[in-house]
Amino acid sequence: MQKPKQTKANQRVMSKIIVPPIKSQGIKTKLVPWIMEVAKVVNKKRWIEPFLGTGVVAFNSGFQEGILNDINPHIINFYRQVQNGEITPLKAKSFLEIEGRKLSEANEEGYEHFRYIRDRFNQDFDPLDLLFLSRAGFNGMMRFNSKGCWNIPFCKKPNRFNQSYITKIVNQIANVKNVITNKWEFKNKNFTEIISLADENDMLYCDPPYFGRYVDYYNGWTERDEEILFEMLSQTKANFILSTWHHNDWRENTMIKKLWNKFNIVTKDHFYHSGGNLENRKSIVEALICNFEIKRISQHNHEAANKKQSAQISLFQTFN
Numbered sequence: 001m002q003k004p005k006q007t008k009a010n011q012r013v014m015s016k017i018i019v020p021p022i023k024s025q026g027i028k029t030k031l032v033p034w035i036m037e038v039a040k041v042v043n044k045k046r047w048i049e050p051f052l053g054t055g056v057v058a059f060n061s062g063f064q065e066g067i068l069n070d071i072n073p074h075i076i077n078f079y080r081q082v083q084n085g086e087i088t089p090l091k092a093k094s095f096l097e098i099e100g101r102k103l104s105e106a107n108e109e110g111y112e113h114f115r116y117i118r119d120r121f122n123q124d125f126d127p128l129d130l131l132f133l134s135r136a137g138f139n140g141m142m143r144f145n146s147k148g149c150w151n152i153p154f155c156k157k158p159n160r161f162n163q164s165y166i167t168k169i170v171n172q173i174a175n176v177k178n179v180i181t182n183k184w185e186f187k188n189k190n191f192t193e194i195i196s197l198a199d200e201n202d203m204l205y206c207d208p209p210y211f212g213r214y215v216d217y218y219n220g221w222t223e224r225d226e227e228i229l230f231e232m233l234s235q236t237k238a239n240f241i242l243s244t245w246h247h248n249d250w251r252e253n254t255m256i257k258k259l260w261n262k263f264n265i266v267t268k269d270h271f272y273h274s275g276g277n278l279e280n281r282k283s284i285v286e287a288l289i290c291n292f293e294i295k296r297i298s299q300h301n302h303e304a305a306n307k308k309q310s311a312q313i314s315l316f317q318t319f320n
Contacts, residue, residue, distance in 0.1 A: 018179060020054045021092075021172040022078060023134045024142040027053070028207065028243065031286060032060045034268055035205070035241065038288050038297055042239050044203040050191035051207045055079060059179050063203075069187040069194040073148070076188045078127035082177055083186065087127060089174040093166060095128045100161025103136070110158030122149040135169060136160050192228065198238035206233070207243040211255050223255075230259040239292045246287040256287065263289045267300045 017032050028035065035057055047063035052070040070076055081087040099117065106113035114136060121129035125148070134142055137152040145151045187194065191208070198204045208229060209221035233240050242260070245253050246267050256265075270286045 018056070018059045018175045019172055020056050020059060020176055021131060021135075021169050022054045022075060022142075023140050024054050025140055026210075027056055029056050031243075031268070031270060032057060035243065035288065036060065036062075038241055038266065038290060038294055039203055039205070041294055041297070042203070042292050044239060045201045046203070048194060048198050048202050048204045048238070049207070050194040050204075051209075052076070052079075052186075053207060055176070057205060057207065059176055061203075061205075064181050065183040066181075067185045067187060067194060067197060069189055069191070071188070071190065072144070073188045074125060074127065074130050074144075076186050077125070078130055079176075079180070080186045081127050082173060083180045083182075083184065087173065089170045089177070092128065092131065092173050093170045096132065096161050096166045096169060099132055100166065103161060104158050106158065109156065110160075111154050111156070114154040118150050131169070135165075192232060195229075195232045195236060198236050198240075200237045202238040204233075204236060204238040204240040205243075206240060210245045210253075212251075212253060226255050226259065230255075233291070234262075236291075240290060242289040244287050244289065246285040248284045253287075260287075260289050263291055264294050265289050265299075266294060266297050269301055 017029055019029055020027075039061070044063075045065060047058060047061045047066040048069075049058050049066070050069050052058060052068045052075065054075070055068065058066060058068050068076075068079070078087070099113070103110045103113045106116075114133075117129050117132050117136075120126070121133060130150075133150050133152070136155055136157070137150075138155050141152045143151045191206075195204065195206075206229065208225070211221060211223065211226045229242075233242065242263075244255070244260070246256060246265075247253060266288050268286045268288075270284055
C-alpha cells in the first residue's frame with residue numbers, strides 16, 4: 001500500500017492542533033490526531049466533509065483540495081468570508097473590542113447587549129455577530145430555531161471579551177485563514193448531494209449528529225437520516241471515515257449493530273461535556289468506522305496504548 005506523503009501540513013496535524021474560532025459542543029479537537037492517524041492509512045487527493053460543524057477536522061487534515069459542507073448556512077457563510085478576505089483577523093479584533101466593551105458596560109450584567117447582538121444576528125445573520133454569540137453563549141452551545149435564528153442564552157459573563165480572550169480568537173482566525181486554500185469549496189447543501197460528488201480519489205469524512213444522543217444540530221437527525229447515510233456510504237467509490245459513538249455507561253448505539261458492523265471499526269474512550277442531561281456529561285466510547293483496512297491501528301485506545309508503552313520503556317531505561 002502506498003503511503004501518503006508527509007507534507008508540512010500533515011506533520012502539523014500531529015504536533016499542534018488548529019482550533020477554530022467558532023465554538024460548539026461536541027467539537028473534535030482532542031480526537032483530531034486519532035482521526036488523522038486513520039485517515040493517513042490511505043493516500044487520497046481531496047478531503048470531503050458533508051457535516052463540517054466547526055471545521056476542526058478539516059482545518060487539521062492537511063489537504064489542499066476539499067469540499068466542505070454544512071446544512072447550517074451561518075457556519076458556511078462565516079468561513080467563506082474568512083476565505084475571501086471579508087473577515088480578517090484585524091477586522092475581527094476591532095469588532096470584538098467594540099462589542100466586548102459594550103457588553104461589559106451593559107445593563108443586566110451584560111445581558112442587555114447580548115440580546116441586542118442576538119436580535120441583530122437573527123435579522124441580518126452577520127457572521128461576526130455569529131462569532132460573538134458562539135463565544136458568549138451559554139455552555140459553548142450552538143442551537144438555532146426552525147427559522148435559523150440563534151436560540152442559546154447568554155453565558156452571564158459580561159467581561160467575557162477581555163484582551164487576552166480577544167487575542168486568542170483573533171489568532172484562531174489567522175490560523176484558519178492560513179490553511180484555507182482557494183481549492184476549498186464551501187457549500188450549504190444536504191449531505192446526500194455532497195456524498196454524491198465523492199469518487200475514488202477522495203477521503204470522505206462524515207461527522208453527523210449522533211443518533212440517540214442529545215445534539216445541537218441545525219435541523220435535527222432521525223433514524224431515517226442515519227439509514228440514508230449508511231446506504232450512500234455503502235455505495236460510495238471513495239474511502240470514508242465515519243465518526244459516531246459506540247456506547248457509554250448507560251447504553252449502546254443501536255445503529256452499530258443494525259447498520260455499521262459490516263465495516264471496520266476502531267474505538268477510543270472520550271469525555272463530552274454536552275447538554276443538560278447527566279448521561280451526556282460522562283465518558284463515552286467514540287467509534288471511527290471506515291471502508292478500508294486499518295490493521296495497523298489498535299482496535300481500542302490507539303493513542304493511549306502508544307503513550308503507555310513509551311512510558312514503560314522510559315521507566316525501564318531509567319532504572320537499568
